[in-house]
Amino acid sequence: MRNAEPPRLWTWLLERLAPRHRRESLVGDLREQFHRGRSAWWYRRQVLGTILVGLAADLAAHKLLAARALAIGWSAVYVMSQFVWPLIQQSRLTLFSRWGSLLWGESEVLRRLWVYYGLPFVLMTCLTFMAIGWMVGGLHRRLPGIVALFAATLLIPAMFQVMETRRLLATELWPGWGLGSFRWALVFHTSLSFVAYPLSVLIGGLWHVRTEPPCLISDDPL
Amino acid sequence: MVLLALIRLGDDAYGVPISDAIEASCGRSVSVGSVYITLERLERKGLVSSRLGEPTAERGGRAKTYFHPTAKGLREVRLARRTLMRLWQGVPQLEGKTI
Numbered sequence: 001m002r003n004a005e006p007p008r009l010w011t012w013l014l015e016r017l018a019p020r021h022r023r024e025s026l027v028g029d030l031r032e033q034f035h036r037g038r039s040a041w042w043y044r045r046q047v048l049g050t051i052l053v054g055l056a057a058d059l060a061a062h063k064l065l066a067a068r069a070l071a072i073g074w075s076a077v078y079v080m081s082q083f084v085w086p087l088i089q090q091s092r093l094t095l096f097s098r099w100g101s102l103l104w105g106e107s108e109v110l111r112r113l114w115v116y117y118g119l120p121f122v123l124m125t126c127l128t129f130m131a132i133g134w135m136v137g138g139l140h141r142r143l144p145g146i147v148a149l150f151a152a153t154l155l156i157p158a159m160f161q162v163m164e165t166r167r168l169l170a171t172e173l174w175p176g177w178g179l180g181s182f183r184w185a186l187v188f189h190t191s192l193s194f195v196a197y198p199l200s201v202l203i204g205g206l207w208h209v210r211t212e213p214p215c216l217i218s219d220d221p222l
Numbered sequence: 223m224v225l226l227a228l229i230r231l232g233d234d235a236y237g238v239p240i241s242d243a244i245e246a247s248c249g250r251s252v253s254v255g256s257v258y259i260t261l262e263r264l265e266r267k268g269l270v271s272s273r274l275g276e277p278t279a280e281r282g283g284r285a286k287t288y289f290h291p292t293a294k295g296l297r298e299v300r301l302a303r304r305t306l307m308r309l310w311q312g313v314p315q316l317e318g319k320t321i
Contacts, residue, residue, distance in 0.1 A: 022258045028277070028284025029237035029254050035280055042251075050255025057259050 006034040010047040016209040017144055019054035026050060055145035062143060069136050069146040070153060073201075076132040077154075088124045122192060126200040129154075133204030147205025151198040158193035165189045223247075224260045225269065225299055228291050236275065236286040261289055269295035 005011075011027070018026045030050075034043050059066045114120065137147045165186050227243040228235045240261075241252045264270040275286035291299070310316065 018255070019258065019262075021262065022287060024284050025237060025274075025287040026254060026258055028281035028286060029241075031284065032238055032281045033254075045251075046254055049253035050258075053253060053255040053259055057262075 006031055006043050007040050010044050014047045014050065016206050017051045017054070017148060019050075019057065020142065020144075051145070051148070055148060058143050058145045059149065062146075065140060065143060066146055066149060069140050069143075069150055072139060073132055073136045073150040074153075076135060080128050080132070084128060085121075085125065088121055122196070125192075126196055129197050129200035130204035133201035134207050135204075136201075137205030137208045141208050144206060144209045147202060151201040151205070154198045154201060155194060158197070161193050162186065162190050224257060225264060225291060225295055228270065228289055229296070229299065233288070233290075235289050240289070264295065265289075268292060269298055 011031075014027055014030065015023065030043060030046055033046075034040075133147055133151065136150050137144065140146045166182060168189070169182060169185055223244060224240065227240050227247075231239050231243060237254055237257060241254050241257050244252045244257065261270060261272070265272060269292060270289050271292050272287050272289050275288050277283045277285045
């Protein structure tokens, strides 16, 4: 029997996103198989399969709830895109043009983070996505898979956003990149749209999920 | 297939041996999650019953869920077998009578 622990991140995901009704047995079964010699790769595949199959079953059983979760999530994204993000973007440009040098002083690193990478905007966007995920997850505590579905739907507009990279480079929103840095801008934009933002929704949404602690057992027969 | 695996395993039928049994007979990897989803569906239809076992150290303190076919489940398996047998009969392609 193997003594190593199964991959922690995947166990963490399984404990939160596996079908609620049989979660404890599922986690135990996969752990048992891992200790009997199954590979970490097998474990990861099983966790992913279990989450996806459970999500599909949940959605099939609660279509209306899923539709409601998507409607709430996307309404929140719309509100943010119309009112909050332009405000952040505007303040970034104002700060950049007027008080930029006051903000980062002599630091070239801070200047680059602000001008090239729009770091405060990225952080604020991640935080607002986290808040939206938190709201959707809080309203659907019994179906945490719905948060994953909402996060997955963000990938659809992400594709269009990434296709807009070349156009964005020409705007004042990305002043420091220039058209010559298209490849790096594409990598940067893709990692934000496909990884950072959906992940923020997932983290915010899973905040609500409580896992039941395993039963306390003792190896001592007495 | 899941119901047949349950009947074969008898009293020791929980997630791990059930998926092992299906894997051994199919020859390909089975997702434990999909086995559980199927079992839950069978339980809702009254074909399978379940009980929670004792937690063990090997499983990190997680209890096993044991599954048993109900009388209705056994009846359904017999019925499915009879139906399949009838369907198999008289198919020349499967009896080696084709040219």
